[in-house]
Amino acid sequence: MSEKQEFWRWKEYRWHDESMDWKDADIISAGVDIGSVSSQAVIMADGKLYAFSNQRTGFDSPESANQAINWAMEGTGMTVKDLHYTVGTGYGRVNVPFADKALTEIACHARGGNFMYGPSVRTLLDMGGQDCKAIRCDERGKVEAFLMNDKCAAGTGRGMEVFADLLAIPIEEVGELSLSVEEEPEPVSSTCVVFAKSEASALLREGWPKNKVLAAYCSAMAHRVVTLLERIEVQKDFAITGGIAKNSGVVKRLEKELGLEALKTKYDSQIAGALGAALFGKALETKRRKN
Amino acid sequence: MITAGIDIGAKTVKVVLVEDGGILAKSLVLAGIDTAATTQQAFDEALAAADLSKEKVERLVATGTGRKDCALTDREITEVGAAAKGAIHILKSCRTVIDVGAEEGRTVRCDENGKVIDFAFNEKCAAGAGTFAEGMARALQVPLEELGPLSLTSRRAVQMNAQCAVFAESEVVTLIHAKTPRQDIARAVLDAIASRIVSMVRKVGFAQDVVLIGGVARNPGFVEAMKRSLEMDVYVPEDPEHVGALGAALAAAE
Amino acid sequence: MIANYGYKDGSGDFFITIDTDKCDGCGDCVSACPGGVFAVGEDPNDPLRDEPVAIVSDEQRKKIKYTCNPCKPDHDRHPLPCVQACKPSAISHSW
Numbered sequence: 069m070s071e072k073q074e075f076w077r078w079k080e081y082r083w084h085d086e087s088m089d090w091k092d093a094d095i096i097s098a099g100v101d102i103g104s105v106s107s108q109a110v111i112m113a114d115g116k117l118y119a120f121s122n123q124r125t126g127f128d129s130p131e132s133a134n135q136a137i138n139w140a141m142e143g144t145g146m147t148v149k150d151l152h153y154t155v156g157t158g159y160g161r162v163n164v165p166f167a168d169k170a171l172t173e174i175a176c177h178a179r180g181g182n183f184m185y186g187p188s189v190r191t192l193l194d195m196g197g198q199d200c201k202a203i204r205c206d207e208r209g210k211v212e213a214f215l216m217n218d219k220c221a222a223g224t225g226r227g228m229e230v231f232a233d234l235l236a237i238p239i240e241e242v243g244e245l246s247l248s249v250e251e252e253p254e255p256v257s258s259t260c261v262v263f264a265k266s267e268a269s270a271l272l273r274e275g276w277p278k279n280k281v282l283a284a285y286c287s288a289m290a291h292r293v294v295t296l297l298e299r300i301e302v303q304k305d306f307a308i309t310g311g312i313a314k315n316s317g318v319v320k321r322l323e324k325e326l327g328l329e330a331l332k333t334k335y336d337s338q339i340a341g342a343l344g345a346a347l348f349g350k351a352l353e354t355k356r357r358k359n
Numbered sequence: 360m361i362t363a364g365i366d367i368g369a370k371t372v373k374v375v376l377v378e379d380g381g382i383l384a385k386s387l388v389l390a391g392i393d394t395a396a397t398t399q400q401a402f403d404e405a406l407a408a409a410d411l412s413k414e415k416v417e418r419l420v421a422t423g424t425g426r427k428d429c430a431l432t433d434r435e436i437t438e439v440g441a442a443a444k445g446a447i448h449i450l451k452s453c454r455t456v457i458d459v460g461a462e463e464g465r466t467v468r469c470d471e472n473g474k475v476i477d478f479a480f481n482e483k484c485a486a487g488a489g490t491f492a493e494g495m496a497r498a499l500q501v502p503l504e505e506l507g508p509l510s511l512t513s514r515r516a517v518q519m520n521a522q523c524a525v526f527a528e529s530e531v532v533t534l535i536h537a538k539t540p541r542q543d544i545a546r547a548v549l550d551a552i553a554s555r556i557v558s559m560v561r562k563v564g565f566a567q568d569v570v571l572i573g574g575v576a577r578n579p580g581f582v583e584a585m586k587r588s589l590e591m592d593v594y595v596p597e598d599p600e601h602v603g604a605l606g607a608a609l610a611a612a613e
Numbered sequence: 614m615i616a617n618y619g620y621k622d623g624s625g626d627f628f629i630t631i632d633t634d635k636c637d638g639c640g641d642c643v644s645a646c647p648g649g650v651f652a653v654g655e656d657p658n659d660p661l662r663d664e665p666v667a668i669v670s671d672e673q674r675k676k677i678k679y680t681c682n683p684c685k686p687d688h689d690r691h692p693l694p695c696v697q698a699c700k701p702s703a704i705s706h707s708w
Contacts, residue, residue, distance in 0.1 A: 171657070175660055216674075219622060220622035299617055
């Protein structure tokens with residue numbers, strides 16, 4: 069029996085640095101980001117990235133938090149008891165049973181972005197599954213201005229998932245496919261995902277190829293995010309985190325409209341929040357030991 | 360004089376034929392890909408129902424979101440003007456018209472002559488219109504027309520946190536998983552739309568009597584939710600989705 | 614820090630902006646607002662700040678367009694109670 073393919077579903081995975089022995093570290097800190105769509109756990113040994121996991125959030129936040137941390141620790145011999153300080157963040161941050169503290173995504177993303185992209189980063193755009201955040205920060209990763217939009221699905225990963233499903237295109241392929249158009253179409257005129265979806269259905273019925281419809285949606289999404297960013301005043305350097313950072317169709321159009329190139333990183337952009345949380349965990353553990 | 364009002368909405372096209380203030384015939388056709396063809400079909404159906412040839416119709420006026428592209432008509436009026444004219448024709452004491460369609464919510468305050476004093480819109484966001492209920496009915500796996508009756512059997516008010524129609528669908532699924540009774544979820548959905556509509560209504564102010572029109576007014580659960588939220592009775596005409604087209608037909612006769 | 618609470622959706626931009634560098638955490642906005650939009654407490658966006666600050670609560674953030682409506686009639690609009698109550702002028706609205 070074949071199951072219905074879920075085009076919006078992306079791959080879950082984990083990683084740990086096999087060249088490191090965590091037992092040598094003085095402070096083991098962890099950050100757990102329970103988003104509405106995906107959950108990440110990051111473990112740091114003395115402020116160096118040691119392990120992480122990235123998975124879909126289940127219906128139960130505490131259970132998702134346990135799964136995320138256990139998966140990150142898989143094959144390392146580490147257990148939750150070995151974590152000196154854990155910070156929970158994200159939409160389900162208060163539901164991380166083993167966390168010492170909960171912090172907002174805003175604070176954590178700024179800190180994580182500073183680590184991932186270096187101190188020159190001033191503007192961070194995080195496009196998550198169910199929200200979109202714009203943060204301006206200083207060279208230490210301290211927030212100077214922010215806005216967070218989690219009321220509306222436009223400009224979020226969830227909105228993109230709706231489109232991937234409508235067009236039956238695997239979510240990872242949306243970006244490249246949207247860039248394969250010969251000529252850039254007019255953006256979809258509705259901001260609202262529900263209305264944009266009816267608009268896209270009408271375009272498909274008119275005979276538009278899928279890549280052209282995706283191009284129209286990706287550019288509408290990029291434009292919307294640019295107008296959001298204007299509120300916090302974009303400064304160089306600029307970086308994008310979150311699931312949508314992996315969608316070249318949105319990123320390329322966003323860069324073009326802003327006239328700025330987003331910084332690249334060797335890290336997985338989806339772990340920025342959890343990474344920042346783990347960094348705060350280290351700082352807070354250091355503070356705790358001093359007192 | 361026989362006149363026609365054509366209301367081209369987001370989901371449906373409505374036509375009303377009027378002679379000397381009396382309604383001759385009505386029609387409603389689901390909007391297809393080709394709006395011009397749908398409009399023609401709705402007009403033909405109304406003519407057939409009234410047993411008239413199109414030459415007998417002296418004037419045609421269009422209204423609705425698609426009114427500007429209507430090839431049949433020689434004049435157009437706004438949805439706001441059409442709603443006020445239609446509603447006051449049906450109920451003389453009407454001072455506030457609330458029009459909730461598939462993609463837009465509207466409120467109009469008018470004087471005793473049907474002259475518009477003030478109005479406001481909820482538009483471009485599915486949270487404030489009928490489409491919101493459509494998505495939630497899908498998530499609840501009940502036909503849209505059963506959502507209202509189902510909500511009326513609810514004994515307990517539950518709160519929905521999501522504002523966006525896309526996020527609310529996931530919230531409905533979460534509520535189902537949490538074993539929340541379906542009728543309570545149905546009520547929460549309709550309460551959510553009503554509270555957004557009423558917030559818009561309060562912005563322009565309202566006076567009795569209140570007439571509720573548009574396709575969503577057919578939903579008895581929504582009507583109850585509006586009464587609760589406004590804390591007053593509302594009047595729902597027999598064919599609430601045809602009031603705009605009626606207003607346009609009446610305007611054509613002037 | 615310029616904290617923008619609210620959202621942008623298809624119908625427009627609805628943000629309440631609090632300049633946390635100006636905010637002294639007095640709480641006058643909390644009592645002035647008839648919709649209960651504000652709260653004063655630890656800054657959840659700045660773990661290293663010690664002083665309390667005004668915030669817009671999570672449940673209010675997503676519906677301020679509707680909650681603020683009564684203070685924003687289309688005609689005869691008076692100054693907003695929250696903006697008027699804030700002595701250091703830390704609060705502004707985008708709409």
